[in-house]
Amino acid sequence: MADMLKKVPVREQDPQVRATNFEEVCLGYNKEEAMDEATRCINCKNAKCIEGCPVAINIPAFIHEVKEGNIEEAYHVIGKSSALPAVCGRVCPQESQCEGKCIRGIKGEPVSIGKLERFVADYALEHDIKPACPEAKNGHKVAVIGSGPSGLTCAGDLAKLGYDVTVFEALHELGGVLVYGIPEFRLPKQKVVAKEIDKVKELGVKFETNVVIGKSTTVDQLMEEEDFEAVFIGSGAGLPMFMGIPGENGNGVFSANEYLTRSNLMKAFDENYDTPIVAGKKVAVVGGGNVAMDAARTAKRLGAEVHVVYRRSEAELPARVEEVHHAKEEGIIFDLLTNPKEILVDENDAVKGMKVIKMELGEPDASGRRRPVEIPGSEYEIELDTVIMSLGTSPNPLISSTTKGLEVNNRKCIIATEEDGKTSKAAVYAGGDAVTGAATVILAMGAGKAGAKGIHEYLSNK
Amino acid sequence: MYKIVKAEELADKIYLMDVHAPRVASHCKPGQFVIVKLDDKGERIPLTICDYDKEAGTITIVFQIVGASTEKFSKLKAGDSFRDFTGPLGCASELVEEDIESLKKKKILFVAGGVGAAPVYPQVKWLHNHGIDADVIVGSKTQNMLILEKEMEAVAGSLYVTTDDGSYGRSGMVTKVIEELVNEKGNHYDVCIAIGPMIMMKFVCLLTKKLNLPTIVSMNPIMVDGTGMCGACRLQVGDEIKFACVDGPEFDGHLVDFDQAMKRSQMYKTLEGRAMLKLQEGDTHHGGCGNCGGED
Structure with missing residues (x-):
């Protein structure tokens, strides 16, 4: 019987061992553990956890089915709201969403909703449980741009409503940030992402890879020449930012996007693949978000001593607490209240170090966080051979600049309504990071759902 | 597929x-x-x-x-x-986006080095199809590395072929031909488009700067995605950092920092060399010479 105040602990790979491999860190619940954890849910009538979920999964209902041992039924409850439960169970920030609202959390630990969702989804993948069948085809063609979380969700929802959906992906693999951004050790690509995308294919969604919208064809041409009646843009936020400090073009300075794309999408960590990656002996990752943690933990697995260099203090780290905890367990060193001033290079332009300055926290800024201020005279140098810049990303203007009448804001984000993804251009909807700037997988999925709803309403009333 | x-x-x-x-x-x-x-x-x-x-x-x-x-x-x-x-x-060549009438008034010189003849060819052909004949210099190390000569001849105004070792056509570097055309023959050009190895583009630009001849180059740095996502292809162009994949591949050659670009292109040379060795040696590959400790 579970301790009502505490989560049933989840099994993880030993930190010392996992810091040298790319296997998944968290091993997940088995059926017994899941059923045990499910007994902790008190099945609230007015369930706050549902409000906390951006795609509004009926959480108490699926947990009830787990408690009864009806895992297939639990999967169908989740399937009504989410097309990617095995992904979300792994990468959602549950602590600030469903689990953050759980009544159990007031006195003790909340129900481990994320781990239960993951168990149900993995069980469905293992036992090849088919998603609920779509309604009859209605013959309306819809194009979805991008096969990341928002695009997959939008495509899945529209297919369930009977639409003829084609997803266009710029890269050679499907999944967007799920394959190029999030590492294997947090989200296995073959075992989880590819299989979950297969479920979307089973709904009748068609996929075309290697199509760069804005280059290979345009949104206008999709509608005028290929008879798509509506388009959903879920192209993400892929452009990396740099600091603009001296030495940043040196050999050994990478954007986190490049470093992670080489390792995750191109599988450079595996020597059977052709793409190279510079492992680095001593690496600094600049930034404190989830992407920074992913880059740091990847560099660690490739054999480097890794420092996370972040200008605020630990409390302000934007990364999930679980990710920071995992990083520390694996031996990542945190150089907090520290900011780079210059990257030092040798005569061949190869990185040899970094000049940094100590910071202190001043008055709160626009984000409500205390603003970091340089401490005069506190500069010092650290020896390094690799620097990974993880300062955030912004949307790629390839689509917005080639689509007539599509408005963007000053950050190049597409302007779209939150409730139905409607843009300034008729029949064009958008959502996810392309609209909000870099955010989370689940928020993008929520936006994909909203876009599907918007497109359905638009085409139903046309 | x-x-x-x-x-x-x-x-x-x-x-x-x-x-x-x-x-x-x-x-x-x-x-x-x-x-x-x-x-x-x-x-x-x-x-x-x-x-x-x-x-x-x-x-x-x-x-x-x-x-x-x-x-x-x-x-x-x-x-x-x-x-x-x-x-x-990447972006299309600036030429094809220009007004065709104003383009017809311009004298254009193309300089192609090695496989650079390949990207030069469609531009010269496009101009030819629009009634504009551009002069073309094609340089190659030796005769048996020369490509697309016949194809280029069919679409170029005047074609000048030169080999570094003098085994075919003229003898010497492409820069020598540019100097000859401009200084000795007195040809006037409004724009030069130079595409080839970085070292060639660097020296062409050093020369055309002196000749006051605006020069466009096409950069081919290391890339991963080619859509602006990774930043591996970043270049210093004047005061700005540009991504060759989305801002280029063509840039104002007089603003490109070639020395930096050449160093950046060397970044994976050791790893590339090892990969090549592994491919060539096949099953006999042992990951090292026996004294060097192998691939570690």
Whole structure:
């Protein structure tokens, strides 16, 4: 019987061992553990956890089915709201969403909703449980741009409503940030992402890879020449930012996007693949978000001593607490209240170090966080051979600049309504990071759902 | 899968292929490039577009063996396929976006070095088809590395071929021909487009700066995605950092920091060398010379 105040602990790979491999860190619940954890849910009538979920999964209902041992039924409850439960169970920030609202959390630990969702989804993948069948085809063609979380969700929802959906992906693999951004050790690509995308294919969604919208064809041409009646843009936020400090073009300075794309999408960590990656002996990752943690933990697995260099203090780290905890367990060193001033290079332009300055926290800024201020005279140098810049990303203007009448804001984000993804251009909807700037997988999925709803309403009333 | 409909060896270690990729062919313009990936485990390799046939839906690529991936490409025959073929990427050449009447008034000089003749060709052809004959200098190390001479002859105004070792055509570097045309023959050019190895483009730019001849170059740095995502291809151009894949590949040659770009292009040389060795040695590869500790 579970301790009502505490989560049933989840099994993880030993930190010392996992810091040298790319296997998944968290091993997940088995059926017994899941059923045990499910007994902790008190099945609230007015369930706050549902409000906390951006795609509004009926959480108490699926947990009830787990408690009864009806895992297939639990999967169908989740399937009504989410097309990617095995992904979300792994990468959602549950602590600030469903689990953050759980009544159990007031006195003790909340129900481990994320781990239960993951168990149900993995069980469905293992036992090849088919998603609920779509309604009859209605013959309306819809194009979805991008096969990341928002695009997959939008495509899945529209297919369930009977639409003829084609997803266009710029890269050679499907999944967007799920394959190029999030590492294997947090989200296995073959075992989880590819299989979950297969479920979307089973709904009748068609996929075309290697199509760069804005280059290979345009949104206008999709509608005028290929008879798509509506388009959903879920192209993400892929452009990396740099600091603009001296030495940043040196050999050994990478954007986190490049470093992670080489390792995750191109599988450079595996020597059977052709793409190279510079492992680095001593690496600094600049930034404190989830992407920074992913880059740091990847560099660690490739054999480097890794420092996370972040200008605020630990409390302000934007990364999930679980990710920071995992990083520390694996031996990542945190150089907090520290900011780079210059990257030092040798005569061949190869990185040899970094000049940094100590910071202190001043008055709160626009984000409500205390603003970091340089401490005069506190500069010092650290020896390094690799620097990974993880300062955030912004949307790629390839689509917005080639689509007539599509408005963007000053950050190049597409302007779209939150409730139905409607843009300034008729029949064009958008959502996810392309609209909000870099955010989370689940928020993008929520936006994909909203876009599907918007497109359905638009085409139903046309 | 993208089927290879024609494959031939143009010159020593230089290959030409026509690949069926209708989406790319339908949208491509001179100056753009594609990213090609051989198989599941392959790298994404950027290659310039040499020609295109919108009706047949094919793209012509030309590449030289420089590493393990291009070595593998070279073994492919007509009927084989690439797993991935993406494009057209990058911006079209500035010339094709310009007003055709004002373009007709300009005297244009192309300078192509080595496989640089491949991306130069579609631009010269495009101009020729629009009633503009540009002068073209093609430079090559030796006679058996010279490519596309006949094709270029058919579309160029005057064609000047030079080899470094004097084995064919004129003798010497392309810069020598530029000096000859401008200083000795007194030719006037409004713009020069130079495409070839970085070291060639650097020296062409040093010369044309002195000659006050505006020069456009096409950069081919290390890339991963080719869509602006990774930043591996960043270059210093004047005061700005530009991404060759989305801001280029063409830039004002007088503003490009070639020394930095050349150093950046060396970044994976050791790893590339090892990969090539592994490919060449096949099953006999042991990851090291026995004294060096192998690949560690």
